[in-house]
Amino acid sequence: MKACLFSGVEQMEVKEVDRPARAENEVTIEVARAGLCGTDLHVYLGDMAHRVTPPRILGHEMVGAIVEAPEEGDFREGDRVVVEPTVFCGRCAACRRGHTHVCQNLNFMGVDSTGAFANYWNVPQDRLHKVPDTLDDVAGALIEPLAVAVHDVRRAQVEVGDRAVVIGGGPIGLLVAIAARLDGADVIISEVNPFRIGVAESCGFDTVNPSETNLVDHVNEWTDGAAADLVFEVSGHPAGAEVMTEIVRVRGTIALVGVHAEPVPVNLQQFFARELHLTGCRVYESIDFERAIRIAEADHVPVDKIVTNVTPMEEIGWGFEQMKNGRDVMKVMIDCQS
Numbered sequence: 001m002k003a004c005l006f007s008g009v010e011q012m013e014v015k016e017v018d019r020p021a022r023a024e025n026e027v028t029i030e031v032a033r034a035g036l037c038g039t040d041l042h043v044y045l046g047d048m049a050h051r052v053t054p055p056r057i058l059g060h061e062m063v064g065a066i067v068e069a070p071e072e073g074d075f076r077e078g079d080r081v082v083v084e085p086t087v088f089c090g091r092c093a094a095c096r097r098g099h100t101h102v103c104q105n106l107n108f109m110g111v112d113s114t115g116a117f118a119n120y121w122n123v124p125q126d127r128l129h130k131v132p133d134t135l136d137d138v139a140g141a142l143i144e145p146l147a148v149a150v151h152d153v154r155r156a157q158v159e160v161g162d163r164a165v166v167i168g169g170g171p172i173g174l175l176v177a178i179a180a181r182l183d184g185a186d187v188i189i190s191e192v193n194p195f196r197i198g199v200a201e202s203c204g205f206d207t208v209n210p211s212e213t214n215l216v217d218h219v220n221e222w223t224d225g226a227a228a229d230l231v232f233e234v235s236g237h238p239a240g241a242e243v244m245t246e247i248v249r250v251r252g253t254i255a256l257v258g259v260h261a262e263p264v265p266v267n268l269q270q271f272f273a274r275e276l277h278l279t280g281c282r283v284y285e286s287i288d289f290e291r292a293i294r295i296a297e298a299d300h301v302p303v304d305k306i307v308t309n310v311t312p313m314e315e316i317g318w319g320f321e322q323m324k325n326g327r328d329v330m331k332v333m334i335d336c337q338s
């Protein structure tokens with residue numbers, strides 16, 4: 001089969017590899033579309049050398065059809081599925097408390113083990129969700145990042161009428177804004193990239209560009225000096241961590257979504273002064289996938305605006321370079337049968 005291999009820092013290779021044998025509890029999926037995720041970018045840039053030794057097939061935001069399934073089980077050849085790529089041990093303290101998505105021995109498929117940027121992918125059948133036929137492949141491959149956003153909004157405990165600021169208007173930030181708005185929040189998106197600002201505005205969001213406008217003043221004006229009920233830090237940038245404590249109200253909540261690869265300064269004085277809450281948000285639980293599928297089915301996600309590129313497998317390196325250099329892209333997807 002053809003596969004995209006991460007073969008070293010900022011190096012992708014597309015080549016023929018042996019199609020791996022399917023284990024007894026696994027299905028084989030013919031991958032249709034797979035999106036490039038911020039996590040994949042971190043791997044590509046060499047930030048995750050502690051977890052990923054090249055060569056490895058990355059990719060986990062996907063949709064595809066089953067071509068082989070175990071006799072015993074709920075899935076059959078032809079079923080269209082997405083994968084919840086969190087394989088947990090079931091034995092560690094986190095798992096035994098029921099938090100299997102943050103298992104202390106987590107195998108995140110596509111990072112810690114073989115992923116989806118290939119013609120075929122073998123996946124344990126207990127990690128699958130069926131995709132309704134009303135969703136096309138591009139919408140299907142957006143379910144995984146949408147599940148991230150659903151999880152983030154659920155963790156943040158959004159209430160109707162809340163005023164929320166999303167710091168970072170990439171695909172996840174925009175999906176978080178959409179999910180928070182569905183929950184009844186009034187949302188503004190803080191983003192510096194003009195292209196992404198345009199996409200956010202075309203989805204009906206007010207935006208602020210913190211490189212041109214003082215974000216703290218802007219939020220204070222918007223909220224009559226009260227500051228925002230909720231802040232989602234999605235940028236993963238130190239500037240986001242610096243400003244997040246300045247724009248959230250007394251007893252407000254900061255949901256930390258972005259991956260900060262290095263420790264960054266945070267103004268803890270504000271946690272004391274304003275009695276703030278900080279909520280970590282990592283991946284998703286099965287319920288988040290179920291909800292994401294229902295939200296997508298109900299047509300709440302402007303897929304055409306979020307997915308800006310669908311490219312052949314050979315262009316995967318180009319896709320990472322676009323993301324790395326902050327070019328005019330939102331979600332880049334790979335056609336895994338190209």
Ligand SMILES: [Zn+2]
Nearest residue numbers: 037038039061
């Ligand atoms: Zn992802």
Ligand SMILES: [Zn+2]
Nearest residue numbers: 089092095103
């Ligand atoms: Zn575990």
